Amino acid sequence: MSKPEYVELPILDISQPLQPSSLASLSKACKDWGFFHIINHGISKDLCSQMHYLSKILFSLPSEAKLKLGPFSSIKSYTPHFIASPFFESLRINGPDFYVSAKSSEDILFDKQNYKFSETLQEYCSKMAYLSEKILKLVLMSLEDGFEKLFYDSEFSKCHGYLRINNYSAPESLEDQVEGLGMHTDMSCITILYQDEIGGLQVRSHEGKWIDISPSEGTLVVNIGDMMQAWSNDKLRSSEHRVVLKQPVNRFSLAFFWCFEDEKVVLAPNEVVGEGNKRTYNPFVCSNYLKFRENNQKGRFEKVGYTVKDFAGIKSQL
Numbered sequence: 001m002s003k004p005e006y007v008e009l010p011i012l013d014i015s016q017p018l019q020p021s022s023l024a025s026l027s028k029a030c031k032d033w034g035f036f037h038i039i040n041h042g043i044s045k046d047l048c049s050q051m052h053y054l055s056k057i058l059f060s061l062p063s064e065a066k067l068k069l070g071p072f073s074s075i076k077s078y079t080p081h082f083i084a085s086p087f088f089e090s091l092r093i094n095g096p097d098f099y100v101s102a103k104s105s106e107d108i109l110f111d112k113q114n115y116k117f118s119e120t121l122q123e124y125c126s127k128m129a130y131l132s133e134k135i136l137k138l139v140l141m142s143l144e145d146g147f148e149k150l151f152y153d154s155e156f157s158k159c160h161g162y163l164r165i166n167n168y169s170a171p172e173s174l175e176d177q178v179e180g181l182g183m184h185t186d187m188s189c190i191t192i193l194y195q196d197e198i199g200g201l202q203v204r205s206h207e208g209k210w211i212d213i214s215p216s217e218g219t220l221v222v223n224i225g226d227m228m229q230a231w232s233n234d235k236l237r238s239s240e241h242r243v244v245l246k247q248p249v250n251r252f253s254l255a256f257f258w259c260f261e262d263e264k265v266v267l268a269p270n271e272v273v274g275e276g277n278k279r280t281y282n283p284f285v286c287s288n289y290l291k292f293r294e295n296n297q298k299g300r301f302e303k304v305g306y307t308v309k310d311f312a313g314i315k316s317q318l
């Protein structure tokens with residue numbers, strides 16, 4: 001397999017108003033890669049360490065305990081190994097009341113011990129929800145100055161978030177490169193990702209090359225999801241990405257997805273399409289796309305019509 005190349009994605013200091021040059025690099029990164037980094041985001045190192053600590057406790061529970069939250073339980077917050085990959089398992093915490101969601105899993109997982117599980121998750125998720133709103137406004141601004149004022153309240157004020165705590169177990173053999181999470185696009189508007197220091201996240205270039213998105217302390221990764229790609233009439237890119245496991249160690253990540261409400265009709269406003277440009281998507285209801293993806297989950301991404309383009313894209317007539 002050829003060595004992945006390197007891409008320099010912008011690192012935005014989001015504690016400061018963005019300068020025109022940063023907005024320009026954000027705009028380019030969202031169009032070319034759909035990925036960028038943020039720093040000074042207000043998520044402390046301490047909070048990330050606490051999340052890591054809780055994740056270790058949670059995923060080291062016996063399978064029987066975790067499966068009480070599994071696909072065949074009423075709560076369904078746990079995805080066991082062998083669904084996404086043999087190495088991947090995750091726990092989902094839903095908004096808008098992250099505390100209640102975390103507590104319902106906590107009560108089933110742990111007897112009476114108090115690890116401050118739900119409090120910590122609530123703190124992390126509410127900070128992520130706040131950050132998502134802020135970043136979405138910057139992304140709108142990067143499309144065109146004034147779009148955040150024009151569209152944020154009317155189109156994005158009912159967005160909601162959920163967190164996936166992802167655990168990748170250490171592969172035994174590294175002879176072939178091991179896929180921890182196969183190629184996919186996110187269904188969100190945007191995703192904010194914390195990855196530990198192990199590395200392995202890769203984004204696919206337009207030419208189909210896999211490029212490493214290396215971890216860096218204090219930095220979060222942001223990526224554009226399918227909903228924003230459709231809403232922006234393809235001006236923002238929802239890139240395929242995956243996780244490869246290159247070291248014989250456990251890997252941990254936190255993916256926070258900021259999504260449209262289920263009943264939202266996703267349709268790029270005329271101003272976003274721009275005069276003289278063709279629409280690239282038919283309008284669709286958000287939840288119908290989510291169902292479409294669920295039904296295709298077992299299909300191989302490369303072979304089966306699987307993305308928002310396959311679902312609602314308008315085929316160009318050549």
Ligand SMILES: O=C(O)CCC(=O)C(=O)O
Nearest residue numbers: 164166195201243253255
């Ligand atoms: O674990 C990672 O770094 C990426 C996870 C991811 O892409 C996802 O959960 O959608």
Ligand SMILES: [Fe+2]
Nearest residue numbers: 184185186241
């Ligand atoms: Fe993803």
